[in-house]
Amino acid sequence: MTSVRSIVAGAGSYLPERIMTNDDLAKVVDTTDDWITERTGIKSRHIAAEGELTSDLALHAARAAIADAGIDVQEIDTIIMATTTPDNTFPATATTVQAALGLEHGAAFDVQAVCSGFVYALTIADTFIRAGQSKTALVIGAETFSRLLDWTDRTTCVLFGDGAGAMIVKAGEGEGTNADRGILTAHLHSDGRLKEKLYVDGGPSSTGTVGHVRMEGREVFRHAVVNIAEAITESLEATGLGVDDIDWFVPHQANKRILDSTAKRIGLPPEKVVMTVAEHGNTSAASVPLAFDAALRDGRIKRGDLVLLEAMGGGFTWGSLMLRY
Ligand code: ACO
Numbered sequence: 001m002t003s004v005r006s007i008v009a010g011a012g013s014y015l016p017e018r019i020m021t022n023d024d025l026a027k028v029v030d031t032t033d034d035w036i037t038e039r040t041g042i043k044s045r046h047i048a049a050e051g052e053l054t055s056d057l058a059l060h061a062a063r064a065a066i067a068d069a070g071i072d073v074q075e076i077d078t079i080i081m082a083t084t085t086p087d088n089t090f091p092a093t094a095t096t097v098q099a100a101l102g103l104e105h106g107a108a109f110d111v112q113a114v115c116s117g118f119v120y121a122l123t124i125a126d127t128f129i130r131a132g133q134s135k136t137a138l139v140i141g142a143e144t145f146s147r148l149l150d151w152t153d154r155t156t157c158v159l160f161g162d163g164a165g166a167m168i169v170k171a172g173e174g175e176g177t178n179a180d181r182g183i184l185t186a187h188l189h190s191d192g193r194l195k196e197k198l199y200v201d202g203g204p205s206s207t208g209t210v211g212h213v214r215m216e217g218r219e220v221f222r223h224a225v226v227n228i229a230e231a232i233t234e235s236l237e238a239t240g241l242g243v244d245d246i247d248w249f250v251p252h253q254a255n256k257r258i259l260d261s262t263a264k265r266i267g268l269p270p271e272k273v274v275m276t277v278a279e280h281g282n283t284s285a286a287s288v289p290l291a292f293d294a295a296l297r298d299g300r301i302k303r304g305d306l307v308l309l310e311a312m313g314g315g316f317t318w319g320s321l322m323l324r325y
Contacts, residue, residue: 005174005182006126006137008325009071012064013165013293014057015046015280022158029154036158041256045161045281048144053087055096057164058142061289062097068296069168071136076168077106078134080125082117082141082285084314085148086110089204097140106134113190114198115252115313117141117285119321122167122309123186126321129171140166141285148200150212159255160213161281165289178239181304181324185238187231188319194223198314224258224312229265231320232310239322241306243267248301252311253277253287262310274300284313301325 021044022033036042048057058081066073081094094108113120118141128134142164149157174180197219202211228251236242249268251259253276263273274295276287283290288309295301305325312318 001176002173003176004130005172005180006129006169007172007182008323009168009170010065010069011165011167011289011293011296012061012066012068013163013290014060014064015163015290016048016052016057018047018049019044020047025158028151029157031154031158039257040159041277042159042281043278046163047146048162052144054083054085054142054144055087055093055100057144057162058093058097058140058166059100061142061164061166062101062138062140065138065166065168069170071168073101073103075136076101076103076138078125078128078137079106079108080111080121080137080139081108082111082113082121083143084112084114084117084284085144093142094140113313113317114315115254115282115284115287116311116315116317116319117313118165118288119186119309119311119319120188120317122169122183122321123188123319125169126183126186129169135171137169138166139169140164141287141289143284143286145284148210148213153212155217156213156215159282161283163280163283163286163290165286165293167289167292178241183321183323185235186319186321187234187238189227189231190315190317192315194316197223198316221255221258223316224254225261225265227316227318228262228310228312231318232266232308235308235320235322241322245306246272246308247305248272248274248295248307250274250288250292250295250307250309252313253280253291254282254312
């Protein structure tokens with residue numbers, strides 16, 4: 001039986017020019033390269049230049065994805081942008097990208113699910129496409145997360161970075177089997193009771209300020225490994241596929257130790273895990289498409305490969321998505 005599939009036709013990404021190493025950070029807060037490397041696997045992160053906005057990063061990534069997919073920009077009928085660091089409280093940063101791309105048709109909106117944002121946005125794009133609402137969607141994860149950091153708090157400021165990644169997702173036809181190209185299954189979750197473990201202590205309705213990231217690191221770590229492994233199991237059960245079928249695991253890049261523990265828990269060999277956390281840090285909603293694009297550029301991910309995405313972030317929110325590229 002034929003079925004509509006949401007096919008990833010291309011991807012792109014962008015990192016700001018400025019690189020901040022752990023040694024650079026050690027000049028700002030009481031930390032060391034050894035501590036950060038050992039606890040997180042992070043060696044450096046990119047930081048947006050003054051005046052460089054989330055929409056600027058998003059636009060670079062979007063243009064790269066459009067070129068990679070080889071589509072006419074006017075084919076795009078939906079822009080879904082995952083971000084926690086919008087240019088303005090409103091309008092949605094996606095509409096700024098829409099205008100910069102010269103688009104006057106279709107819908108553009110932001111999704112807020114913090115680090116899980118891209119998995120949420122891609123799942124929404126898939127749902128739109130399968131419902132006939134969209135034929136060609138631009139899905140972006142973009143963050144200037146450095147602007148949410150308290151640069152005097154060494155427990156958080158060492159973890160994050162800025163960047164953007166994007167995908168073009170097009171409607172296509174499949175046979176309704178796991179051999180189809182496109183998104184095969186997606187599973188989203190949230191649990192708002194755990195808000196206090198990872199949140200920003202400000203906002204338009206509460207303080208009238210942007211606020212800073214606050215986190216109970218150990219608690220986040222503990223929940224992350226369990227939730228991510230469960231979401232991955234859901235994707236495997238829904239498709240009937242096994243861990244051995246997965247060609248590439250592209251997880252949210254929060255922390256090397258979380259990724260190692262997750263891979264071990266589900267029995268995935270380390271060589272199948274795409275890891276960019278050392279050079280990118282945690283770029284929140286941008287991390288999954290940034291890692292995906294890195295593995296595409298260096299030739300690891302090829303047409304027909306089975307790719308498993310997952311993410312977990314503030315809320316808590318988490319989810320997994322399986323696609324055949
Ligand atoms: N440099 C040096 N020392 C530090 C730093 C730092 N940057 N940060 C904390 N410390 C100190 C603490 O003060 C503490 O000192 P004490 O023992 O004298 O009190 C000591 O290091 C240990 O602190 P812990 O918080 O217990 O360290 P832990 O081993 O848990 O590592 C970390 C902290 C890296 C944050 C870890 O808990 C973690 O990775 N958690 C997951 C958080 C995460 O990834 N969040 C991202 C967003 S959510 C997501 O994307 C999944």
